[in-house]
Amino acid sequence: MQTDAADGVTIAVSTVIFALRSDGDGRAASLRLPLVRRIRGPFDGSWALPGGPIEARESLAAAAARNLRETTALEPNYLEQLYAFGDVDRSAGERVVSVVYWALVRSEEADLATEGENVRWFAADELPELAFDHNLIVEYALWRLRTKMEYSRIAHAFLGETFTLAELRQVHEAVLRRPLDPANFRRQIEASRAIIATEQHLTGGRHRPPRLYRYNSSVELTDNGPLGRS
Amino acid sequence: MQTDAADGVTIAVSTVIFALRSDGDGRAASLRLPLVRRIRGPFDGSWALPGGPIEARESLAAAAARNLRETTALEPNYLEQLYAFGDVDRSAGERVVSVVYWALVRSEEADLATEGENVRWFAADELPELAFDHNLIVEYALWRLRTKMEYSRIAHAFLGETFTLAELRQVHEAVLRRPLDPANFRRQIEASRAIIATEQHLTGGRHRPPRLYRYNSSVELTDNGPLGRS
């Protein structure tokens, strides 16, 4: 599973993949993430984050994107490094440094994602006991997502090409777990210049058809300083 | 210099160490950091961030603290992981993943720091061309320091046990490179509850003796979410 090093320190990449999926009955969407079942020790049979060794000729981010594809057949809409976990005893016996990434994928795409005996999607706030220190890792990823949602345009990564303001607001509400004032939300987003109004409206709803918007790609999703997008 | 891995991917730790030192003549303190001269290829003779391989039984943070001690004989007052750099071609020929930490040390301690032929302190904004991608790494560390200075209590890590509000403000000003209103600065800091007034005053100055403050250790320097202090 990991890359063996001469002196016993091995390196691996893991990925926390978030999608927003509507629960069948209720209206509120919830954060979900795919886990894989381990088929060897340690923690044989436990659920764990998708991950694996890096290949000699791929960057860390490429390794994360690859193991995202391999476990869910999805392309990431947003991908960012989370943290490198390297405590001595985090992997019983062997010494593993895990560089962890977190990713956001579109809701519609997540619906198409493969799910099988060894890959299953879980609600982010109802996880079982995971292998290694993966519960802590997911907690940290959730914290980062929520923190970043407040000052970035990251929510767009959950949505498709066009979307209504209500959809964008529901993404914020689902992630932050609190209702937002539609009027004030509209003004905040408009002030950020992150969206562009299209002339299309979404028809078929029961009420006044909302305008569709497009993401303004001249505005960065996040400000990562000199690292830019990575 | 690095830990060789079986498949050619090696892992190392580097550290960006910041101190605030008063320039001899002018009043304004400036951000400085120690670099080491490489004594082997690649980049033989170039300046680089202090770093090296991790030992089998030490955590990443411990490795960073150790190589800080080894190059400067200083103890970090603040230590945080910055990023893991792992692009394929960042180290000509061999494949190295560097987990980089950044540290803050007290100004007085930095004055005692060793400096020799192969260790020298540079002004953070006047660096020469460094080995590998270390210029980018320092840029990112600077960005992180400045960003974090605006919403954290991190500035205290540059100061000693007690300090005046003017000293604390000068730390902010030096890092952010802009003057701050003394009156408003005082109120912001007081509102944060991060300082505790002592009954002592700093005498010997040319004017009204300012009160000395102590850091309120019940307030976290930074909010790193579930990771707490690492």
Added chain:
DNA sequence: CCAAAAGTGTTGAATTTACACCCATGA
């Protein structure tokens, strides 16, 4: 016409910013 979401307007509160002004000390 009615219900409900889309979208606009308005007001008061809270926060930020600028700057006037008094205080206390060394020289």
Added chain:
DNA sequence: TCATGGGTGTAAATTCAACACTTTTGG
């Protein structure tokens, strides 16, 4: 007493939050 940084007061400007109100559709 004067110059200067320490420290307090205050009012204008800006941002934030709550909510009333108007618009537009499907039924």
